Amino acid sequence: MAKPTLGVFGLTGCAGDQLVILNCEDELLELTELVDIKDFLMASSGNDTSCQLDVALVDGAVLSQRDEDMLKRIRERSRLLVALGTCAVWGGVASLDRNQDRTRLLEDVYGEMGKKYDSLPARALHEVVNVDLSITGCPIEKDQLISAVASLLQGDPPLYPKYPVCTECRMREYNCLLIERGEICCGPLTVAGCQARCPGLNVPCVGCRGPADDANVESAMNMFGEKGIPREEIAAKLRTFAPAWGVNV
Amino acid sequence: MKVLRLPKERLDLFASVLQQFGEVHAPVEQNGKYAFRALSRWSDARLDYPRTILPPKKYFVPPKDTLFQYKEGLGYVPADLAADRRIILFGLHSCDIYGLNILDQVFSGKYDDPYYQARRKNVAIIGVDCIPDEHCFCHSMRADFVDKGFDLFFQDLGDRYLVMVGTALGDDMVLATGSLFEPVTPEDLAEYKQRSSAKRKAFKLHVEIRDLPEIFELEYDSSLWKQVGDRCLSCGACSMVCPTCYCFDVADDVDLGARSGSRSRTWDSCLFSTHAMVAGGENFREGRASRVKFRYYHKQRGFVAEYGRPSCVGCGRCISACPVNIDISQVISQLRGIENATA
Incomplete structure (x- = not known):
């Protein structure tokens, strides 16, 4: 063949x-x-x-x-x-x-x-x-x-995780930069697959892999807002790699 | 149960004797948080920690667990469970030991799980008592005290420990130290009772679990689930850090050319959009609210029907790991119609 x-x-x-x-x-x-x-x-x-x-x-x-x-x-x-x-x-x-x-x-x-x-x-x-x-x-x-x-x-589609980077970050027992340091970490919204490489090196996730399935952008925006981070700043960060987050500012 | 006392200055000696029973793992500090790790030296162990990021379930159901491999010419090669090293897990809190006892019911009950059981045999458990912080509610979940599931349990009495011997292995550890451990005195017992009662009063968080399954039943259509669902990021953090979340997903990894590969199971979460998805793309719990609700119902209601108690142990990890501050104690209070249950 x-x-x-x-x-x-x-x-x-x-x-x-x-x-x-x-x-x-x-x-x-x-x-x-x-x-x-x-x-x-x-x-x-x-x-x-x-x-x-x-x-x-x-x-x-x-x-x-x-x-x-x-x-x-x-x-x-x-x-x-x-x-x-x-x-x-x-x-x-x-x-x-x-x-x-x-x-x-x-x-x-x-x-x-x-x-x-x-x-x-x-x-x-x-x-x-x-x-x-x-x-x-x-x-x-x-x-x-x-x-x-x-x-x-083999004629099969590959299986990739659809959940966010947070999941892999927790599996690897890294410190949470979002909760513990209040950093703008896009881990909760970004699709996993990178084994949370950046958070594992103490660098917040920048969302370079694009949105996770069913990413709750609205709630994340409110969460960052409560930490005093302006909405536009988060939106700009998310838009760096993908326009498809449904971010309206 | 055999009960002994160990002066604290002898703990180092005991730890050095422990090494003959296996590799000693204990909580170590990690940028202000704590994690169970293999110790390179005993002085790294932190027995006064609030909680570890991941519960000890990682030792028994690892985040990714290879079940078997297959190789050209060899066929299926099962995971070599007997080759796993012996580990002494030092410093578990009652809630985490309770969590393991719950996992036992799942993995060693109706369905035997050889992977879990092999590791359970290879890992010794030494508990230590603790002081509750603002997220602890183990007393509400009846998990602030354990009478089984440990080889030894150390109760802090200030300058000494009251040591409960739970198993023959625990007794062997004590005997291997010669005369390091001493008989308890009436003063030790008085001190223990006084501290035990003081600990009960130290809890700041209270969750009422009596009639909770019924409340859940009545509030199935509550608007609260949508509110929590709108906030939930489906990030899975609460499931990963939960001592009793045991869902996993099984998948095959094929190597290039398909001459070899492996089958493994990876931690899964009912909060993921794909968790209840079936062939054809149908999804039983498509909305985030229905997934959040499912997690609560399984822990607090479904598990009670199956095993006679909630699978939540009140360790507080899901509260401290949630990026959007979803707090199980508040969700339950709101469901009960009580505004402030922390009073």
């Missing part, structure tokens, strides 16, 4: 999620035995840019017409399309300004010539095409990537 074909693509972003794939040094050889990597520009200069793919992993957000065309083309070529990383899944950092006047932003940064640039407000992949699986994270967690590939090869 022919090996499943795989493509890895980057839209607008830092390409950090593609880099995580290349950093799977212990698994790379096994990975290439199991799948036929056809198109991965970051890893190879000899790519088949038109073949059909069983799985496409797409990193970055849609920020230009070029991105949009490329994504639609990837969608047409692929049986399964996987959004890779917070930018692809939620819109990411680049979506911070997506409700502002684009022309004015371009002029502010690039002056008169900015008007000519191909630049659109950031969109997550699912806002443009159908997405079959999302692996969030900034960057993605290596173990979640490997388990996705391992599960997909």
Whole structure:
């Protein structure tokens, strides 16, 4: 039986999620035995840019017409399309300004010539095409990537936690930075999977993985408000990585 | 029950003898909070701690527990439970010992759980008494005193301990020390009774559990559940830190290429949106309010029907771990229609 074909693509972003794939040094050889990597520009200069793919992993957000065309083309070529990383899944950092006047932003940064640039407000992949699986994270967690590939090869979707970072933080018995130090920790709202890495290093969660399932943003806003933290400050913090928290300020 | 006394200055000696029975674990300070950890030296142990972040259930039902592995050529490889090291868990409060006794009913009752039982055999329990803080209500839950579930229990009498010997293993520990322990004196017993009565009066938080299952039954449709549900973050903290929350989720991890993998169980919580989700995406408790309500009903009502007492032991961890200050004592008071039950 022919090996499943795989493509890895980057839209607008830092390409950090593609880099995580290349950093799977212990698994790379096994990975290439199991799948036929056809198109991965970051890893190879000899790519088949038109073949059909069983799985496409797409990193970055849609920020230009070029991105949009490329994504639609990837969608047409692929049986399964996987959004890779917070930018692809939620819109990411680049979506911070997506409700502002684009022309004015371009002029502010690039002056008169900015008007000519191909630049659109950031969109997550699912806002443009159908997405079959999302692996969030900034960057993605290596173990979640490997388990996705391992599960997909069996024909199963991978199982990821939908609960918030607090759960993993408590499982690891870390001190609670929110309760004990009154810090703006986004742990109660952010989806787990990172094993509460930041709180474990005494750094409050910044919400880089995007919202947990059923995140209670309204109650969290009130909670931060009672600690004397302005609503706008929390909203700005949450919007850094994802516009989809339902935050209205 | 055999009862002895141990002058406090001999505790260090006792601790050094204990090492021959296993690896000694005790509460240690961790940035102002406390956690049960393996001790690198006895002086790190803090026996005057209020409560640990996680209860001792982590030793018996770990957050993630590998049940078996499978490997190409070997087939299924069960978890090697006998290879677990022997541990002496020093410094459990009554409420936590009571919590373990409740877990026993779940994991060693109608359904035997070999993983739990193997660890229960490998871990010795030494209790110490404590002074309640503002979140403690173990006396309300009848868990401020235990008569079983420990190998030894140390009651603080100021410059000495009154030591209750609960098991043959506990007795072996005492005997291994030679003549470190002494017979109790009438003064010790008088002091113990005086302190025991003073402790009862020291509780600031009171929860009335008589007729509570009936109150829960009557208030099933109370608007309070929506109010609490609107506040709850579904973060799961209360379940993780609860000494008697034992729900877990079982899942398989497949290694690349599927030539090996493992099956494990991970702590779960009824507050998670996925907890009551079934095939086809249907969800029995989709709303947050219904999930919060379920947690209360299971602890305070369902468990009573099944096991004859609430599964809550009043340790206060869920109160101190809730980011939005949901306080079980207040929820129960509000349900009863009492505004201030702390008086």
